[in-house]
Amino acid sequence: MDKMKASLWSCKGLRWQVTISILFSWLCHSVSGQIHYSIVEEMRKDSVIANIADDLGLDINQLSSRKLRIVSRASERYFNVNVDNGNLYIKDRIDRETLCGAEASCFLTFDAVVENPLNIFKIKVDIQDINDNSPQFYHDEMTLEILELTSTGARFALQSAEDLDIGSNSVQEYRLSENQYFTLTEDVRADGSVFPELVLEKPLDRETQDIHKITLTALDGGNPISSGTTLLKIIVTDANDNAPRFTQDMYKVSLKENIPVNFTVIRLDATDSDEGVNAQITYSFIKTPGTLHNTEMFSIIPNTGEIKINGNLDFEVTKNYELSVQAKDGGGLVAHCKVLIEVIDENDNAPEISITSLSSPIPEDSAPGTMIALIEVHDQDSGDNADVDCQILENVPFNLLSLENYYKLVLKTFIDREKTSSYNVTIIAIDRGSPPLSTIRSIRLDISDVNDNPPIFAKSTYVAYVPENNLPGAYIFSMQATDSDTGDNAKIIYSISSTITETVSMSSYLSINIETGVFYAQRSFDYEQNKEFIIEITATDNGSPSLSSNATLIIHIVDQNDNAPKILYPSPDIGGSAVFEMVPFASEPGSLITKVVAVDADSGHNSWLSYHFLQVSDPNHFVISEHTGEIRTLRGFQEKDMVNCKVVVMVMDNGNPSLSATTTLSLIIADDFQQVVPKLNNQPKEAETQNNLQLYLVVALGFISLFFIITVMVVIISKCKQPKPSAAFSSLTTNLYPPIDPRTFSMYSDASLPFPYSYNVCVALDSAEGDFTYMNPNGNVPVENLLDADNAEQGSESITEASPIPDQVRF
Numbered sequence: 001m002d003k004m005k006a007s008l009w010s011c012k013g014l015r016w017q018v019t020i021s022i023l024f025s026w027l028c029h030s031v032s033g034q035i036h037y038s039i040v041e042e043m044r045k046d047s048v049i050a051n052i053a054d055d056l057g058l059d060i061n062q063l064s065s066r067k068l069r070i071v072s073r074a075s076e077r078y079f080n081v082n083v084d085n086g087n088l089y090i091k092d093r094i095d096r097e098t099l100c101g102a103e104a105s106c107f108l109t110f111d112a113v114v115e116n117p118l119n120i121f122k123i124k125v126d127i128q129d130i131n132d133n134s135p136q137f138y139h140d141e142m143t144l145e146i147l148e149l150t151s152t153g154a155r156f157a158l159q160s161a162e163d164l165d166i167g168s169n170s171v172q173e174y175r176l177s178e179n180q181y182f183t184l185t186e187d188v189r190a191d192g193s194v195f196p197e198l199v200l201e202k203p204l205d206r207e208t209q210d211i212h213k214i215t216l217t218a219l220d221g222g223n224p225i226s227s228g229t230t231l232l233k234i235i236v237t238d239a240n241d242n243a244p245r246f247t248q249d250m251y252k253v254s255l256k257e258n259i260p261v262n263f264t265v266i267r268l269d270a271t272d273s274d275e276g277v278n279a280q281i282t283y284s285f286i287k288t289p290g291t292l293h294n295t296e297m298f299s300i301i302p303n304t305g306e307i308k309i310n311g312n313l314d315f316e317v318t319k320n321y322e323l324s325v326q327a328k329d330g331g332g333l334v335a336h337c338k339v340l341i342e343v344i345d346e347n348d349n350a351p352e353i354s355i356t357s358l359s360s361p362i363p364e365d366s367a368p369g370t371m372i373a374l375i376e377v378h379d380q381d382s383g384d385n386a387d388v389d390c391q392i393l394e395n396v397p398f399n400l401l402s403l404e405n406y407y408k409l410v411l412k413t414f415i416d417r418e419k420t421s422s423y424n425v426t427i428i429a430i431d432r433g434s435p436p437l438s439t440i441r442s443i444r445l446d447i448s449d450v451n452d453n454p455p456i457f458a459k460s461t462y463v464a465y466v467p468e469n470n471l472p473g474a475y476i477f478s479m480q481a482t483d484s485d486t487g488d489n490a491k492i493i494y495s496i497s498s499t500i501t502e503t504v505s506m507s508s509y510l511s512i513n514i515e516t517g518v519f520y521a522q523r524s525f526d527y528e529q530n531k532e533f534i535i536e537i538t539a540t541d542n543g544s545p546s547l548s549s550n551a552t553l554i555i556h557i558v559d560q561n562d563n564a565p566k567i568l569y570p571s572p573d574i575g576g577s578a579v580f581e582m583v584p585f586a587s588e589p590g591s592l593i594t595k596v597v598a599v600d601a602d603s604g605h606n607s608w609l610s611y612h613f614l615q616v617s618d619p620n621h622f623v624i625s626e627h628t629g630e631i632r633t634l635r636g637f638q639e640k641d642m643v644n645c646k647v648v649v650m651v652m653d654n655g656n657p658s659l660s661a662t663t664t665l666s667l668i669i670a671d672d673f674q675q676v677v678p679k680l681n682n683q684p685k686e687a688e689t690q691n692n693l694q695l696y697l698v699v700a701l702g703f704i705s706l707f708f709i710i711t712v713m714v715v716i717i718s719k720c721k722q723p724k725p726s727a728a729f730s731s732l733t734t735n736l737y738p739p740i741d742p743r744t745f746s747m748y749s750d751a752s753l754p755f756p757y758s759y760n761v762c763v764a765l766d767s768a769e770g771d772f773t774y775m776n777p778n779g780n781v782p783v784e785n786l787l788d789a790d791n792a793e794q795g796s797e798s799i800t801e802a803s804p805i806p807d808q809v810r811f
Contacts, residue, residue, distance in 0.1 A: 034123070038128060047089065049090065051087050054086060063083040097165070102166060108124075109122065109123065111406075135171045136163070136228045137229070143234075144233070144235070146235070146236055148206040152202060157198075159230075161218030161230075169221060177215035179212065181204060182200060182234075185197050216231075242272055243333035244271065245335055261311065262309060268325060270283070278333075315346070316349060320343065321340070324337075347434065351429035361445070363448050374408055388431050391428060393440075397411060426442045454541065457549060462551060462553045466521070468558065468559060470524055474521045477555070479539075485543065494517040494539055496538075498536045519553075527557045535553050536552055565653050566600065567597070579665050580667075583645075596651065606655040611628070613647060616645070618645050620634060646667075650662045
């Protein structure tokens with residue numbers, strides 16, 4: 001701006017006029033300073049005042065992150081700071097006369113606030129006057145009555161002009177238009193105000209000219225000079241030769257701002273030495289553009305000079321009033337005086353609390369001392385009435401630290417969102433007036449979550465029981481973890497972190513829903529293959545960084561009755577043929593004939609086995625133990641008894657439903673092989689058809705056995721002496737087998753009968769000794785060692801139906 005007088009004060013160098021005061025506060029570790037700038041009024045919008053960042057010593061690159069801003073109740077309208085370059089700009093037109101009126105000094109103040117760390121700087125901007133107002137008379141025409149007999153040199157007070165500017169820009173001079181009767185002089189009052197006075201230079205003659213019209217001009221000292229005019233209308237009259245006079249040129253009054261309406265401020269008293277009408281004085285306000293508001297607040301009684309209050313005085317609005325009063329007598333002569341009214345402050349304004357900066361929500365991991373809010377406290381009163389103290393009403397983890405007329409709300413202790421998710425902080429501001437006034441302001445502070453809580457399982461170990469043979473995709477178990485955090489920090493993902501059961505792949509057996517923690521079966525479980533699974537489950541939240549916890553899941557597979565009993569002896573590998581057992585004719589009742597040995601792959605009750613005769617040719621001869629499978633003689637034998645007794649044994653487990661297996665044995669009742677054939681020939685004809693194959697086998701076995709015995713005898717005789725054969729089966733047992741080592745008995749106790757039962761001599765006890773196998777005409781299936789330990793351990797399919805007539809006989 002061309003008229004701008006840029007006396008900018010900054011703190012950059014000695015070539016500038018600088019005033020800076022810096023205070024250090026150990027409570028809040030912030031700096032408070034003051035910088036003065038001086039500008040002229042009426043600067044253009046967006047004009048640059050100064051670079052406030054440089055003057056404050058701030059890094060321009062950090063202005064945005066440190067939130068540089070202006071905080072003020074009034075100055076925010078006029079100033080703005082650019083955080084990109086640090087320049088302080090004019091935001092709106094500044095009119096010094098509107099802001100400060102006729103006061104000698106005019107300034108605007110605001111606070112420049114930055115954070116991280118917090119700093120508050122006081123900025124004072126002086127507004128310099130420019131000559132933007134011309135002198136102005138309130139009336140365009142003034143009437144003055146002067147007695148024609150008035151002597152020369154008489155002075156007459158005139159109304160002064162008003163210029164809203166100050167200093168040299170205000171009224172400096174008055175001038176009269178050309179005339180031959182009057183000149184102009186000035187009356188300087190005690191307060192420095194100047195009033196023009198009209199001086200009579202030549203006697204008046206009413207008969208010659210009863211009205212004089214003169215132009216009064218007021219000029220200011222600006223550059224260029226501005227002026228204002230009014231017309232003086234002078235009426236020449238008779239007789240009033242004394243003007244009114246006030247006892248004082250200026251009156252001063254102090255009033256409290258709570259004075260009631262219509263209260264008498266002062267009674268003015270002007271005197272006039274004349275008599276009659278010329279001594280009657282009328283009081284009135286001299287109204288000027290700058291005193292219109294004053295004359296509206298007060299009224300004057302024309303006859304008495306009493307000044308009364310028309311409205312409510314407010315110290316915060318106007319602290320001082322100036323009234324110009326005129327006393328005019330009946331002859332038209334006037335006198336002037338000023339009344340200065342000072343308003344005394346009362347504590348009628350409660351403190352105001354403003355939140356200039358607020359950080360909410362607050363991260364729960366914030367350290368003690370973290371600034372939460374910057375609070376401005378202001379009281380429009382003055383003196384002690386404007387001194388304010390603040391405090392927090394509740395017991396909350398926050399403190400208030402004082403910074404002149406600011407308070408900093410800081411975190412006092414650590415906070416935990418899981419315990420308290422938000423706080424209501426109530427701040428009370430109390431001034432020091434009498435009586436004190438207070439204001440309460442509540443601030444809600446939300447606590448934001450930080451991922452400081454891992455997911456937690458209710459138990460460290462979970463146990464699930466799953467029946468085997470389940471359907472693929474079946475529900476197995478559900479594991480749930482809880483997280484005290486919120487939002488993404490509380491979202492949990494489940495995974496299988498490790499398995500203790502290393503022999504199997506968990507992915508082929510189990511799957512887990514990563515969001516719900518529900519386990520599903522990928523395939524059917526088999527108790528006989530895997531009895532339990534031990535896996536470790538990890539629950540991981542979605543925080544950053546994520547937290548996790550583990551729990552162990554033990555899955556027990558519950559056995560189902562899905563395996564039928566497996567018969568180990570008689571061996572099921574014979575191909576469905578019945579096994580022959582020789583029963584001595586002289587066997588005593590209760591003698592052990594053979595033992596059916598079976599196992600069940602299931603467990604528990606499902607593996608409990610029971611043995612039963614499913615079919616027996618003569619139920620009066622033999623009995624089987626339900627629990628051990630031992631077959632014993634029920635009574636002694638007679639000559640008429642059948643030589644061959646067919647027995648079908650069923651082995652049942654204890655499951656529900658029960659599963660079973662069967663095996664067929666042929667029990668031959670005879671003392672030697674010579675007795676077998678005749679007895680077989682004497683079998684009833686009705687059984688002849690069923691036993692044809694058996695008969696052929698027996699005959700074949702007899703011839704083969706005879707041939708075998710002869711061969712063995714030849715070998716034995718050739719080698720040396722041999723012990724005599726026993727009485728029973730001497731021709732067979734003596735020649736077939738050498739003496740047996742009793743230590744070998746224990747090797748086969750689970751799959752054969754204990755000695756000395758005679759049927760055991762028909763079985764090879766050593767794998768080195770071959771068994772004889774007799775073939776029938778229909779097949780060539782070998783008869784294996786019944787008590788071979790290797791065969792006893794092998795698995796095979798269970799026999800579920802009764803075996804057909806045997807195709808081979810084994811001794």
